[in-house]
Amino acid sequence: MGRQLKLNLFIYPGGHHEAAWRHPKSHTDRLLDIRFYQELAQRAEAAKLDAVFYADGPALESNVQFATRFRIEPFTWLSAISVATERIGLIGTASTTYLEPYNAARLFASLDHLSNGRAGWNIVTTGAERAAQNFGLDQHPPHAERYDRADDFVRVVGKLWDSWEDDAVVADAGTGVFADTSRIHPVEHEGRYFRVAGPLNTPRSPQGRPVYVQAGSSEDGKAFAAEHAEAVFTAHQSLGSAQEFYSDIKARAAAFGRDPGQLLVLPGISPYLGSTEAEAKALKQEFDELTQPEYGLGILRKLLGIDLDGVPLDGPFPPELLATAGQAGSRSQLVLDIIRRENLTVRQVLHRFAGARGHYVFAGTPMQVADEIQRWFEGGAADGFNIMPPWLPGGFDAFADEVVPILQSRGLFRTEYSGWTLREHFGLARPESQYSRGRHTPGQPGAVQRSQHSPGEPLLAANT
């Protein structure tokens, strides 16, 4: 079997299109019903997807007057999904700026235990300026400082996850030794931002550590991803842009001495499907027509620092305003590039970003969507995709029912899971505890506590 696509279901409450909740196809009444999300994850698992993914941020950000932009708390939600599924990965976002490492380490270790090794961590430094005021800060730390802190954070949680070696739990009722404390290590981390004594207060989890995911596209973000990430989520509107990112980030990983194959590049795609291209485009148009300009203008105001009140929506983007636009990050740059390159009206810009906030929106037949995915996958632009359904649940069902089988028939996507953990789905190595290095040779009996292929096996082998 050749190289295989990785596909995640990226879940936003109400779907990714900002006005999806107004469309009769949406189940807006179920947006806080966990069973709705369990069913979505079960459908994604039936389609053999790699993972479901929740974005997150510790602030109420967008204007919820017009959109379903409240937040689903990822740890609780993914824990509830974990027990309704068996194979699919569970990727949650957690901020290195607004969480304590010890708490984050516990939450992910527990999610990995609950799910028998399916946890993934989308490492973010939090873009939302407003978060700072929810945590007693006068202002959001600057970009570079946030990444410095993220680096320290990743190092300390890595130590915590490694602090119990895989075979630390002995559970020998006869001798009365529950844990071999010579295999449980204080971490004594003294970093620039964090001082943590450790050890963690829970045994090492099935994957050792959750899969490290990252989504920054800034210089700092790319440097961080190249060093630490095992998967990168990224937004591109064209094959060329994605190819450039792909080869850049893989080269950066290699420069850190890493195997570039252990860093997956996963752009987002928000697909509208129809039996003809025209039908798919008409469907997209239906959603775009439900948008409320006031909402999109608010997002642009925040992203670019420009006020478009009173500017005619169906006229061009005023160049003099554009000249004053600021850049709050890589997403602002992406928006400015598109406005400048394509000479869009204000309304066209609003529609362009209404679908998936700058991610690639594609309307076509199932064959066309599959072709586009294959083109990026084989064209050095992607190792797979985050699927971003415009609305829920139908926007995902259409993809699962109509596009996935085409990808499977082409031999590009699995028809059955071959492993149990997210690391196995993604083809990533299981990290050995840094504290056991030199003690065990890899593969030596006892070096890992459980077979990765036997989720039913008790985690604690009671030697009674």
Next chain:
Amino acid sequence: MGRQLKLNLFIYPGGHHEAAWRHPKSHTDRLLDIRFYQELAQRAEAAKLDAVFYADGPALESNVQFATRFRIEPFTWLSAISVATERIGLIGTASTTYLEPYNAARLFASLDHLSNGRAGWNIVTTGAERAAQNFGLDQHPPHAERYDRADDFVRVVGKLWDSWEDDAVVADAGTGVFADTSRIHPVEHEGRYFRVAGPLNTPRSPQGRPVYVQAGSSEDGKAFAAEHAEAVFTAHQSLGSAQEFYSDIKARAAAFGRDPGQLLVLPGISPYLGSTEAEAKALKQEFDELTQPEYGLGILRKLLGIDLDGVPLDGPFPPELLATAGQAGSRSQLVLDIIRRENLTVRQVLHRFAGARGHYVFAGTPMQVADEIQRWFEGGAADGFNIMPPWLPGGFDAFADEVVPILQSRGLFRTEYSGWTLREHFGLARPESQYSRGRHTPGQPGAVQRSQHSPGEPLLAANT
């Protein structure tokens, strides 16, 4: 129906007896298997208990060489339990010293959403000195400061949970209004410890706020409980001690202008059951004989600050050592009182605390256990109990199968749930948002978003 007992299942990994994991009755191999805990909660629900409860602390505390004293992370675990149950309450411990209020508010709101209104918060200031070093502090903040901080913490999370009024979500597809932002309030909290702008980033949860539980028995702890708590967990070895605590805490609540009936007193009890009293006592003895003195001595050393190495286990507690014992909190005092009052050998002291760390251990027939519960309940000592099974799962099964039916037949305990939320089980009022006061009169349509008696009803009423 007369006054009804409240009964919680207090879950410790491996059971409350420190050596339970060594006993063949225990399922030590399932201690990290979420299905094991889901099954326990389902059994507790079948017995119509009020809640399951997890203690917690952000440090590895006791010596895991000899006991199963790792920690279950409560939010993830309770979320996974919530979706395997329908009625039973879910009480998790969270520290006001080592969590950020915004993060804690999100986690509990989400658990309350997931469970349709069954979340409870055991508010702790964290007793574990070692926790400080996991959070960059040189030392654990002093007792009084921790309680000051807890007071500020409770005030700010209360504001966050109230920040979305119950009817803030409109979801009117026709007008395009998803939320009435005049009913979503910044909290602008400026306390002594916390500055939080708010609002929370999620709609108000079914119970409004989780049930507030507290377990401190110090002066600061009792003052805090009297002002804020809706249930108090407490440890007493005798009816007299419990009666004294009961009347004191109820009087303190009244002094705050509160209805003492809205503050439940729930002592712990760890029952050993047998068909005769002798059989029950022999069962307890079996567990006590599995204890390892080194473990218990370590606990005493930490609790009392005295080193008993080399002291004969079957001799008396050396008075000169006792004279130097320090008091690290209300639990130390309880231990010292018992040692002094009962003139125990060192081994007897170790056995006394091996069962439930100072909570009441009672061995007897099901009838005797029911009698004892009734005696405390009707004797002004308890509104109910935390049931602390010595081992799992059988230590709880015995109570559920043999004691609960007796309490039910005496009309002291429900035979069916009458409500759906933990507040309903406990007979506690649902707090109105502090931001809606004066706007709605209680009971006015629209003042609450969902009927508390209709968990199947969509939380977001889509007016499409």
